[in-house]
Amino acid sequence: MELPFLDRWRAWRDAKLASPAFQRWAADFPLTRFEAARRARGLFDITAGFVYSQILFALVELELFDKLADKPRTAAELAPEMDMTDAAADRLLRAGVAIDLLERRGTDAAGVPRYGLGKLGIAMPGNPGIAAMVRHHRMLYHDLDDPLALFRGELEETELGRYWSYAGSTDPAADGDERVAEYSTLMSASSGFVAEDTLDAYPLKDHQCLMDVGGGEGRFLIQAGQRWPHLQLMLFDLPAVVARAEQNLAAAGLADRASVIGGDIKAEGVPTGADVISLVRVILDHNDDGAMTILRAVRKALPPGGTLLVTEPMSETPGAESVGDAYFGLYLLAMGSGRTRPPREHKAMLRAAGFGDIRLVRTRRPLQTRLMVAKVPH
Numbered sequence: 001m002e003l004p005f006l007d008r009w010r011a012w013r014d015a016k017l018a019s020p021a022f023q024r025w026a027a028d029f030p031l032t033r034f035e036a037a038r039r040a041r042g043l044f045d046i047t048a049g050f051v052y053s054q055i056l057f058a059l060v061e062l063e064l065f066d067k068l069a070d071k072p073r074t075a076a077e078l079a080p081e082m083d084m085t086d087a088a089a090d091r092l093l094r095a096g097v098a099i100d101l102l103e104r105r106g107t108d109a110a111g112v113p114r115y116g117l118g119k120l121g122i123a124m125p126g127n128p129g130i131a132a133m134v135r136h137h138r139m140l141y142h143d144l145d146d147p148l149a150l151f152r153g154e155l156e157e158t159e160l161g162r163y164w165s166y167a168g169s170t171d172p173a174a175d176g177d178e179r180v181a182e183y184s185t186l187m188s189a190s191s192g193f194v195a196e197d198t199l200d201a202y203p204l205k206d207h208q209c210l211m212d213v214g215g216g217e218g219r220f221l222i223q224a225g226q227r228w229p230h231l232q233l234m235l236f237d238l239p240a241v242v243a244r245a246e247q248n249l250a251a252a253g254l255a256d257r258a259s260v261i262g263g264d265i266k267a268e269g270v271p272t273g274a275d276v277i278s279l280v281r282v283i284l285d286h287n288d289d290g291a292m293t294i295l296r297a298v299r300k301a302l303p304p305g306g307t308l309l310v311t312e313p314m315s316e317t318p319g320a321e322s323v324g325d326a327y328f329g330l331y332l333l334a335m336g337s338g339r340t341r342p343p344r345e346h347k348a349m350l351r352a353a354g355f356g357d358i359r360l361v362r363t364r365r366p367l368q369t370r371l372m373v374a375k376v377p378h
Contacts, residue, residue, distance in 0.1 A: 027040075055095045055099060057135070057137070059096055062081070064102075065121055065125050065131075068102070075090035076112065100119050150333060164337075194280060194311060196223065197369040198363065210276050212234070212280065213265065213270055215245060215278075216245065217244050218248045218258075218260075234258070234261065235259075239263065242260045246260045269297045270298055275303060275305075277301065277302060278311065279312075280309075283312060284332065284339065284341070285335070285337060285338040287337055291338075292349060296353045299353050305376060305378050307373065308350070308373070310346060311372075313370065314340055343370070346358075358374045359373055
């Protein structure tokens with residue numbers, strides 16, 4: 001069967017663009033030179049991406065972003081704290097400059113370059129969640145050592161699968177307090193912007209009681225409670241997690257209007273009593289069957305007219321496609337459960353679970369936070 005004309009034209013175009021002769025011509029011709037260089041740089045950056053991530057990891061491990069936050073310093077000044085020679089320290093600092101994590105800030109009296117925070121690194125000191133995720137990624141790097149084995153399902157066990165016990169075959173109830181503290185703290189540290197952007201996009205002033213399902217240590221609930229003093233608060237999560245949430249809510253002065261409930265949503269459903277329920281980065285952690293079980297349980301727990309907030313990164317986000325399908329696609333594959341979904345799939349799942357009036361609400365940073373709001377029909 002002959003291919004359609006458009007497919008045949010694209011095949012001819014691709015072969016032409018890929019030919020060495022055309023590549024040389026495009027690199028020399030004034031009208032195509034810039035685009036050819038841009039594409040070559042883009043491909044090289046993908047090839048070198050692992051090196052860039054390890055530069056970031058080294059700077060985080062050495063706490064250099066914090067050390068450079070107050071004033072610029074030379075490699076010789078930093079080298080003893082980095083446990084390196086001056087030359088090795090300078091090499092790492094120069095590497096940080098090359099990928100905009102650091103920048104040169106003039107010289108000292110002897111003409112030696114000083115280093116300060118670059119346009120990307122300047123966000124690091126005030127956001128400990130980013131550093132926590134960078135350190136956490138050592139597990140992902142290990143699981144991606146043989147990416148084909150990961151895609152083919154040939155790995156008997158993954159680092160991320162062991163770490164996120166609730167997503168795999170490990171019983172999360174068997175995790176000790178130290179282990180629960182570790183992954184609960186990571187989730188909390190990395191959720192600050194998510195909570196802020198969600199609550200900015202959807203004010204809760206007209207609601208009476210918010211339940212955060214899968215709420216972890218209570219970060220989202222605390223931020224919501226601090227914004228709206230009238231709001232009653234409920235948190236539902238695995239029994240191994242909720243004790244830490246109770247402590248955090250009390251420390252935030254919210255114990256008198258907060259209740260914390262431990263349970264298994266797939267076995268017990270969701271408690272009733274809230275007129276708005278949030279699922280913050282929950283649905284993406286589950287395969288379709290598990291996600292539908294959660295959505296149906298939430299639908300059953302809400303009263304007529306109740307509201308569901310689904311907030312998480314999503315596939316096909318304009319300008320952030322690589323985050324949804326490349327980064328989270330492989331992260332969740334290594335974790336052993338879940339996937340990111342485009343908004344149209346979220347809407348279809350919500351309709352199938354019995355929700356109506358479904359809409360995507362604009363958020364400040366859609367790269368990491370998109371918000372779907374759905375209602376229970378009257």
